[in-house]
Amino acid sequence: MERAAGALIKNAFWEPGAERLSPKRIREIQSERLRGLVRRVYEGSAFYRRLLRDRGIGPGSIRSTDDLERLPFTTKDDLRDNYPFGILSVPLSKVVRIHTSSGTTGNPTVVAYTRRDLEIWSNCIARCLTMTGVTPEDIFQVILGYGLFTGGLGFHYGAELIGAKVVPSSTGGTKRQVKLMRDFGVTAFTSIPSYALYLGETAIEMGIDPRKDLRIRTMSCGAEPWSEGTREKLEELFGCMVFNSYGLSEVGGPGVAFECIEQDGLHVWSDHFLVEVVDPRTGEGLPPGEEGELVITTLTREAMPLIRYRTRDIAMILEGDACGCGRAHTRISWIKGRTDDMIKVRGVNVFPSQIEHALMRMPEVGNNYQIVVERRGHLDELKVRIEVTGGAFKGELKDLVDLRGRISSELENLLGLRLTVELVEPGSLPRVEGKASRVLDRRSR
Amino acid sequence: MEIRKQVSVFVENKPGRLSRVLEVLRGGGISVEAFMIADAGEFGIIHLLLSDPKRGKALLVDNSFTVSESDVMALRSVDQDSLFKLSTELGRNGVNIQYAYGAVAQNHSLVMKVSDPRKGEEILKGILPA
Numbered sequence: 001m002e003r004a005a006g007a008l009i010k011n012a013f014w015e016p017g018a019e020r021l022s023p024k025r026i027r028e029i030q031s032e033r034l035r036g037l038v039r040r041v042y043e044g045s046a047f048y049r050r051l052l053r054d055r056g057i058g059p060g061s062i063r064s065t066d067d068l069e070r071l072p073f074t075t076k077d078d079l080r081d082n083y084p085f086g087i088l089s090v091p092l093s094k095v096v097r098i099h100t101s102s103g104t105t106g107n108p109t110v111v112a113y114t115r116r117d118l119e120i121w122s123n124c125i126a127r128c129l130t131m132t133g134v135t136p137e138d139i140f141q142v143i144l145g146y147g148l149f150t151g152g153l154g155f156h157y158g159a160e161l162i163g164a165k166v167v168p169s170s171t172g173g174t175k176r177q178v179k180l181m182r183d184f185g186v187t188a189f190t191s192i193p194s195y196a197l198y199l200g201e202t203a204i205e206m207g208i209d210p211r212k213d214l215r216i217r218t219m220s221c222g223a224e225p226w227s228e229g230t231r232e233k234l235e236e237l238f239g240c241m242v243f244n245s246y247g248l249s250e251v252g253g254p255g256v257a258f259e260c261i262e263q264d265g266l267h268v269w270s271d272h273f274l275v276e277v278v279d280p281r282t283g284e285g286l287p288p289g290e291e292g293e294l295v296i297t298t299l300t301r302e303a304m305p306l307i308r309y310r311t312r313d314i315a316m317i318l319e320g321d322a323c324g325c326g327r328a329h330t331r332i333s334w335i336k337g338r339t340d341d342m343i344k345v346r347g348v349n350v351f352p353s354q355i356e357h358a359l360m361r362m363p364e365v366g367n368n369y370q371i372v373v374e375r376r377g378h379l380d381e382l383k384v385r386i387e388v389t390g391g392a393f394k395g396e397l398k399d400l401v402d403l404r405g406r407i408s409s410e411l412e413n414l415l416g417l418r419l420t421v422e423l424v425e426p427g428s429l430p431r432v433e434g435k436a437s438r439v440l441d442r443r444s445r
Numbered sequence: 446m447e448i449r450k451q452v453s454v455f456v457e458n459k460p461g462r463l464s465r466v467l468e469v470l471r472g473g474g475i476s477v478e479a480f481m482i483a484d485a486g487e488f489g490i491i492h493l494l495l496s497d498p499k500r501g502k503a504l505l506v507d508n509s510f511t512v513s514e515s516d517v518m519a520l521r522s523v524d525q526d527s528l529f530k531l532s533t534e535l536g537r538n539g540v541n542i543q544y545a546y547g548a549v550a551q552n553h554s555l556v557m558k559v560s561d562p563r564k565g566e567e568i569l570k571g572i573l574p575a
Contacts, residue, residue, distance in 0.1 A: 388455050388488075388511050395453030395513035396543075397483045397490050404485075423488050425457050427509040 009133035009218055009241055011261050011325050014126045014162070018271050023321040023328045026270050031064035033299035034274065038062045038071070041305055044089030047082050048307065065274065069285055073295065073308045076109065079250060083107040090114060090303050099150050101249040111150065111249050112303040118157065120300055124255035124269050125158020131260050131267075131325070132243045133218040134188050136163035141184075143177060143191035143199070144223070146170045150253025151223055155190050158255065164188070171195065178203045185215050190245065193221040193230050200237035211239035220245045222254060225335060225353045229360030244334060248313070251296050251306055257332055265318040265331030272300045275330055276308070277317050280339040288317040291349075293339050294332065312339040314351065343439055345373055345380045348417050352438045355384060358410050364403050365389065370429045375443040382419040384411060387426045446573055448562050449519045450498035454491045455511040458484050466491055466505065473504045479519070479556045481546035492546065494519060494556050516562040519548075520573065523555040530572050540565045 013019045021029065041048035042059040051072050052058075062071065078087070084107075085092060096115050100108040113121065134140060140159040146152035152170055159166045167184060169177055177199060180186065191199065196219065203210045210216070216238045221231075222245030234242045246266050247254035256273055257266040268275045274297040277286045286292040294311045298304075318331040337351030344350070352371060359365055366389035374381045386407065388400070400423060408421045456462040463482065470477060470493075479494040495501040498514060505512045523531070535542060541560040548554050559565045 393455060393511045393513045395451070395490065395492070395515050397485055400455070400488065400490070401485045423455075425455060425509075426511055428457065 009261055012130050012133070012135070013326075014130035015123060019127060019131075019327050019329070021271065021328060026328060027065060029271050030274050030299060031066075033271075034065055034068065034297070035060075035062060037297070037299055037305055037307070040302075041089050041307065045087060045305075047078070047087045048089070068274070068276065068297070068308070071297075071307050073283065073310050074306050075310050076250070076312070079109045080107045084110045085112070087306075088112055088303055089305050095303050099153075099249060099253070100148050101150075109250055110304075111252065113252070114302040117252065117302050120272060121154060121252055121255055122157040122161045124272060125154055126161045127269065128220070128245065128255055128258035129155075129158055129162055129164070129188075131258060131327075132220060132241070133261070134159065134162060134164055138164045138187045138217070139167065139184050140164040141167040141169050141177070141181060141186045141189040143169055143171060143189055143195065150247070150249045151190075154247070154253040154255060174199060174202045175206060178206060178208060181214055181216075182208055187215050188218045189216065190220045190222075192223045193226040193234065194224065196221055196234055196242075197230065197237070200234070210237055214238065216240045219243070220258070222246055225337060225356075227353055227357035227360065228334070229357045233360065246332070246335065248296075248311055250311075251298050251309060252301060256296065260323065260325040260327060262324045264323065265333055267323070267325075267327050267329040267331055270329040273297070274299055275317065275332060277315070278310075280312075280314070280342070286316075288319045291316045291333075291336060294335075313337075314339060314342060341439060343371070343373055343441060345382045345417055348415060350382070350415055350417070354414055355411065358407075358414055359386065362403070362407060362410075364393070364399075365407070365423075366426065368426075368429050370438055370440055372440045373443055380443065382415075382417055383422055384419060385422045385424050385429060387429055388423045389426050446518065446520050446566065446569060448516050448566060449494055449556075450514050451517040451556070451558065452493045452495055452498050452502050452505070453513050453515065454493065454505055456489055456491055458487050458489045463491060466493075466510070469504055469508045469510075470495065470501055473500060475501045475504070477549060479546055479548035481544070481556075483544070492517075492544075492556075492558070494548070515558070518557045518559060518562050518565050518569075520555045520557070520569075523573075527573055528555075531569050534568050534572060535559065535565055538564065538568050540568065 039059045055072055094114045095112045097113040099111040142152055142155045144151035156166055156168055169180055200210045217240055219240055220243045231242050243259040244266055245254055245258050247256040257268040259266050276295040277292040278295050279286055280293040294313045294315050296309050296311055298306050314336045315333045321328045337353050341352050342349055366387045368387045370385045372383040404421050404423055411419055454466055476496040477493055481492045483490050502512050502514055543558045545557040
C-alpha cells in the first residue's frame with residue numbers, strides 16, 4: 001500500500017505525562033478514580049444510589065479495579081427511562097452543555113457536560129489529533145454534523161485547542177466542501193467514512209485529483225461501522241494515512257479511543273475511560289483477545305458519569321501493553337459490529353461489516369447487500385443477496401456465474417460457513433440508512 | 446448481414462421481468478427485433494436486438510437496470526443449408542459462436558454472438574446473400 005503522505009506524520013503527544021503513563025501507573029490511577037467515581041455517583045445521582053444500594057454496595061465498597069465486576073451495568077434503557085436529567089450526578093446548575101443522541105425508538109439519550117467535562121473532552125480529542133499528526137500549522141476541516149450530534153462540536157473544540165485553523169463546514173453541500181478543501185489548502189479533516197469516500201469521488205468528478213490538487217496529510221473517520229477495506233480505499237484516494245476514531249455520545253462523544261500511527265488497534269484513553277469486554281448474552285467478563293461487547297466506565301466525567309455502560313459495540317481488547325507509539329493505554333480492535341446486528345448461524349457469529357469488507361474488494365458489485373437467514377429443517381441457511389451494478393457488467397452470463405462463485409468462496413473463507421450468494425437487480429434491496437441493520441432473520445424464534 | 450449492437454440486461458429470474466423490460470422499451474417507442482433469455486438459476490440475462498440500441502440502453506439504465514452493449518452479427522434468411530455452411534466456415538477459421546438466437550421481426554432471422562464479429566463478417570460475406 002502506497003502512503004504518499006505517510007512519512008509526513010510524526011508521533012507526537014498532546015499531554016505527554018498522561019499519555020506516557022506506565023501500565024502500572026494507569027492501573028493505579030484507574031483504581032483511585034474508580035473509588036472516587038463510586039462515591040460521586042452515590043452522592044450525586046438518585047438513579048445510581050438506588051442501583052448500588054440494591055446490590056448492597058456502599059460509597060466505600062469499591063477499592064480497586066479488581067472490584068469492577070461487582071458493579072452493576074448501565075444500559076441504554078436506563079438512560080431512556082431516566083430521561084431527561086434523572087441520571088445526572090451534579091445539580092443542573094453545574095451543567096453548561098446538553099447534547100442528545102437520536103431517539104429513533106422512544107426517548108432520546110441526553111448527554112450533559114460540566115465545564116470541566118468539556119475541558120477533558122477537548123483535551124482527549126486534542127490527544128487523538130496530535131497523535132495522528134495534526135499540529136497548529138494544520139488547516140482542519142470538521143465535516144461532521146454540528147448541533148445535537150456530539151461529533152462536530154467535539155472535534156471542533158479539540159482541534160481549536162491544539163491551535164489548528166478550524167473550518168467548521170459541517171455536513172452536506174459536497175461540492176462546496178471540496179471547493180473549500182482546495183481553496184483553503186485544507187491539510188486535515190474528519191468525517192464519517194462513507195461521506196469521505198463520497199467527497200473523494202465528487203472531487204474527481206469536479207476534475208480535482210484528491211492526491212495532487214488537495215493537500216490532505218491526515219484524516220480520521222468514525223461514527224459508523226466501517227472496515228479496513230474502506231480505509232485502504234480512502235488512503236489510496238487521498239494519498240494520506242486514515243485513522244479510526246471511536247466514541248459514543250452516551251459516554252461523551254468522540255475521543256474515547258483513536259488509532260495511533262502504528263494503525264494497530266485504537267488506544268482507549270485509560271486515565272479517563274475504563275474499558276471491559278463482556279459476553280453480550282451472559283454479561284461475563286472476557287479476557288483480551290476475545291471478542292464481545294465493549295463496556296465503558298467513565299472515570300472522570302462529572303455531569304453524567306456512567307458505570308459499566310453497555311455500548312452494544314462488538315470488539316476485543318488487544319493483548320500486550322506495549323505499542324510502538326509509546327502509549328500503554330489499552331488498545332481495542334476495530335468495532336466489528338453491533339450486538340443488535342450480530343447473528344449466530346450454525347454456531348458462528350456473523351456481522352454485516354464482515355460481508356461489507358469482502359464486497360469492498362469486488363468492483364462488479366455495489367455495496368448494497370442483504371443477509372438473509374432462514375431455517376430449513378434443522379439447519380440455518382445463510383444467504384447473501386447482492387445488487388449487481390453497472391460498472392463491470394459485460395452482458396455475459398458466464399461472467400456473472402464466475403462472479404457469484406468468487407463471492408461465495410470469498411465469503412465462505414471469511415466466515416467459515418457455507419452460504420448461498422444471490423445476485424439481484426439494482427434497487428431491489430431495501431435502502432438502509434446509516435446504522436440500520438442489513439439482516440433479515442426469518443428463523444422463527 | 447450486418448454487425449449490430451446487442452443490448453444485454455441483467456434480470457432476476459422471476460415472473461414479469463421480461464415484460465417490465467419490454468414495457469420500458471415500448472414506452473420509448475423502441476422495437477425489439479430479436480431477443481433471448483439466458484438463465485443461471487435465480488438470475489439471468491436478456492439479450493436484445495433493438496431498433497435503437499443506444500436509446501434503448503439509456504432508457505433501461507434510467508429505469509435502474511444493469512445493462513451492457515456488445516457487437517453481434519445479425520443475418521437475414523438463414524436456412525438449414527446456409528446454417529451448416531456458415532458454422533463450418535466460422536469454425537474452420539477459428540471464430541467461435543458463443544450463442545445465437547432467432548429473430549421476432551421480419552428483417553433478420555438469426556442473431557449470433559461470436560468471438561470475433563468483424564472476422565465472422567469477412568468469412569460469411571462470400572457464402573451468404575447480403
